């Protein structure tokens with residue numbers, strides 16, 4: 303069985319966001335790029351499944367739609383333990399475009415399980431996984447918090463309001479990963495970093511596809527007021543402040 | 552000239568940073584206060600490959616360059632220098648010598664498990680009467696024909712209580728002065744070896760420092776490292792590289808304290824503004840940033856020279872001297888910037904200050920580095 307993990311290349315979560323070109327683009331000067339945190343969890347879970355010899359996963363691949371600046375991020379995915387990386391060489395214009403490109407790749411290179419993060423920490427669109435399943439005409443399981451294989455059967459937990467849903471299903475499917483799928487993203491080991499040098503990073507050409515949306519303008523949220531710490535011995539002071547300053551009581 | 556790191560070097564630095572922030576930071580204050588050996592953390596350090604990152608892949612190491620090692624040491628030392636000293640001693644004082652001077656059999660038996668992190672190595676040079684003056688070795692290893700018989704005391708041994716492998720320095724022919732010194736590679740559990748109590752230290756309290764006593768310890772002939780009489784050279788050459796490790800540790804202590812101080816100075820307000828807006832504090836931070844940057848270049852330059860196969864003894868002594876002095880200065884200022892909070896444990900900087908002091912002492916005191924450097928000027 304083969305797993306494909308979709309990887310979005312996003313600015314480090316501590317980046318101070320600035321815009322360029324009349325607020326129509328994110329200014330990426332000086333930005334540190336990372337694997338989208340949800341995708342990193344999906345990748346970690348995929349690798350755990352492959353390492354567990356009781357099931358039959360034999361390959362974990364990662365795919366990204368992006369330009370060459372994604373390569374370092376893909377090599378990190380290889381260092382963490384993916385076997386192969388594919389970069390579809392195009393600017394990721396919108397979710398439809400990205401899902402369409404990945405779907406086209408999968409049609410020619412089938413996978414049993416396709417994983418994507420529930421959202422990406424840059425635009426938080428939450429759309430690629432769902433669109434991908436539509437393109438591929440297979441089920442999409444959203445908000446997946448557990449993925450296990452028991453005697454060949456795939457068992458999935460989904461977070462639903464106030465509880466969880468347990469599903470059993472057949473591959474192929476698209477799993478849309480939520481936090482909880484694994485404990486923590488994996489830190490690449492020295493050996494993995496070294497082996498990543500020799501693993502394939504395949505760059506493929508995009509197919510002809512038009513984006514369905516375009517960005518008109520970005521706007522920064524209002525600056526948050528600074529945080530005030532009040533010691534636990536001064537609870538009355540806290541209540542007073544909530545009344546007089548925050549005016550929420 | 553090229554100041555750019557490779558993608559791989561950046562990845563190693565980020566891995567070390569993630570590891571330090573996620574796995575070393577929790578509990579670091581308690582481990583220091585109660586002098587608890589970081590067993591779990593050292594195990595993870597081994598799993599991630601940091602304990603043998605400089606060892607060649609053919610001996611189960613990471614095969615990484617020294618520049619990467621500096622980057623990883625800095626990140627880990629920002630958070631927990633008790634862990635980074637174990638990493639430094641294992642990599643540069645023990646594994647390096649075995650890889651460079653060891654026989655194939657020694658590499659198989661001793662190097663591979665240390666490179667994997669399955670076993671930890673300790674470096675036994677210092678003695679009660681032989682610290683700065685390392686030639687005054689009193690520990691003797693008498694050639695008994697089929698084995699050496701070792702008697703003596705080693706002092707201040709990092710990982711002395713936990714290491715499985717000792718790289719031991721002892722006199723075989725005291726009359727030949729330092730040409731009569733040899734190095735040996737031994738299991739720490741040989742009969743006749745005993746370990747003194749854990750030293751109750753000012754800083755790096757979680758790393759276990761011990762005296763080690765040798766009482767008629769038999770060491771097989773094949774456990775001598777290198778040629779007969781090469782021991783002092785092996786020790787000094789190992790320290791040349793070791794100083795890059797300790798310099799990077801000092802760098803990490805400085806940059807770790809600086810990052811905390813920079814953050815604090817933007818949050819703490821006095822007289823109606825953030826303290827970073829008082830010039831006295833802003834200038835302190837500017838001085839700290841400059842000195843840290845200089846220390847980083849010293850460390851990376853020494854590492855680069857070593858990676859290029861060029862002589863690096865002078866550069867590593869300069870890096871060790873400058874970085875250790877910077878660490879002491881910067882951590883002291885970081886405490887100052889924190890005011891009263893700097894003097895209590897939960898803000899970390901007081902610990903970094905206590906730890907910085909050690910970098911001016913071990914692997915050659917700052918005074919000894921000046922001796923090395925000034926001799927180098929005349930060479």
Ligand SMILES: Cc1cc2nc3c(=O)[nH]c(=O)nc-3n(C[C@H](O)[C@H](O)[C@H](O)COP(=O)(O)OP(=O)(O)OC[C@H]3O[C@@H](n4cnc5c(N)ncnc54)[C@H](O)[C@@H]3O)c2cc1C
Pocket residue numbers: 640673674675676677679680681682683684706707708709710752760909912913914915916917918919
């Ligand atoms: C926590 C810790 C861990 C250690 N780990 C190890 C280890 O793993 N393995 C190991 O072998 N050793 C280890 N050491 C020993 C360390 O390397 C020595 O303590 C150090 O070299 C200094 O030696 P000393 O303590 O005998 O001081 P001394 O040599 O007695 O020095 C005392 C003072 O005199 C100064 N001085 C000495 N000679 C001169 C001179 N010629 N000119 C000017 N000034 C001089 C020194 O700079 C110092 O200020 C460790 C030490 C500590 C504290």
